[in-house]
Amino acid sequence: MKRSISIQTLQRLPIYLNFLKELSQNKRMNISAKCIADNLRLGEIQVRKDLAAVSSGGKPKVGYVTEDLIKDIEINLGHNNLHDAVLVGAGKLGKALLSYDGFKGYGLNIVAAFDVCGDVLGSNDSGKQILAIDKMKDLCERMKVRIGIITVPADSAQKVCDMLVESGILAIWNFAPTHLSAPENILIKSENMASSLALLSMHLIKNIDSKKGEMDNEE
Amino acid sequence: MKRSISIQTLQRLPIYLNFLKELSQNKRMNISAKCIADNLRLGEIQVRKDLAAVSSGGKPKVGYVTEDLIKDIEINLGHNNLHDAVLVGAGKLGKALLSYDGFKGYGLNIVAAFDVCGDVLGSNDSGKQILAIDKMKDLCERMKVRIGIITVPADSAQKVCDMLVESGILAIWNFAPTHLSAPENILIKSENMASSLALLSMHLIKNIDSKKGEMDNEE
DNA sequence: TAGATTGTTAATCGATTAACAATC
């Protein structure tokens, strides 16, 4: 049965999807929540609840038909309708994202890139055009683009953000290491490398310190 | 006063740090939790609690000395001791990360990159060496490298992960869009682009649908 | 002093986990 999907569940769905796709290379088969959970090292009940939120194809003792489950997850992730996006900042990271052809599989279609800098204009390896930024608003409005990707340096990110909002963008994917402000109705998802690194560092510090201090008492 | 820091708090610390650094361009000044909260659109109490977990420099009515608070956060993030890392997969994304010189500011130092593919060997724009992957284990052991960054395609990510573990790596930052398995004591942090995209798509679907269906009742 | 802001203790909220009934 279908209920409203929590943010946590939503963020786990792509992980399930990924696993299921790898698994079912053109073999029709069944899969249980427990099997998924064990492979992904998640809780069995959590997986079961997540799956129940997106699919009603589960059969006791049998599990889900992998193929059908994939479809149900894709529907819930909105992968059936592709969203157009523009990317701003054709530096190294920007170009890397432009060239990555896996985004279409996630429902994202980057239609064009923009940059202020003259020498990157033209087109990318990927064949995608890199345009001068003053053409952005016009293009976004004409093509009704709703997603903007920011890959400029931190100090110009807010300016770019404002321009995207001005161009009618509703959701922003920010790779610049800075906080962005935008109107309430605009969703900003920052890819926070520093937060990820904090997690890694902390793990090391805990591990290395605990080895170093094996003779010490804990406080 | 200092307590153990929750994962959530830990992940917000870099955001505060970033804001504080932008703010205090060589001006000594005070700042309150409320001011930070308002600027970053977070809850005032949440910020206050986070700050209390890392610093004891807060003074009623005055707030924190920005400079001192920055130092306290940096200490808690382990930015004082730089961690060495190796990167595997010198494709577009790998090269982009290699060239980004901001990681040192987050406590990460990429010492070398590895790749199977012959034609990328040599060195990057960044001046960092790109070596054949069979030299990885030796280098990691000699330099006691503890962090590995995976930027290879999904289908070889698990193999690379195994090699990193074999090389004595303790924490893995994974950019390949796939799930990785490793022993319990190894931390794997996957940069999950698909999860982020799911969030963006969902926001658009909700927004666009609500506009489309303005005449409909909600269920 | 008065009042702004801190730090802490208690209440709320939401997500995860556990327990169990339903069913193929």
Added chain:
DNA sequence: TAGATTGTTAATCGATTAACAATC
């Protein structure tokens, strides 16, 4: 049928928020 696996309802857990006392 028996039993594995689902889906749901209740209990637990942790994080956020609220309330308030402490203090510069």
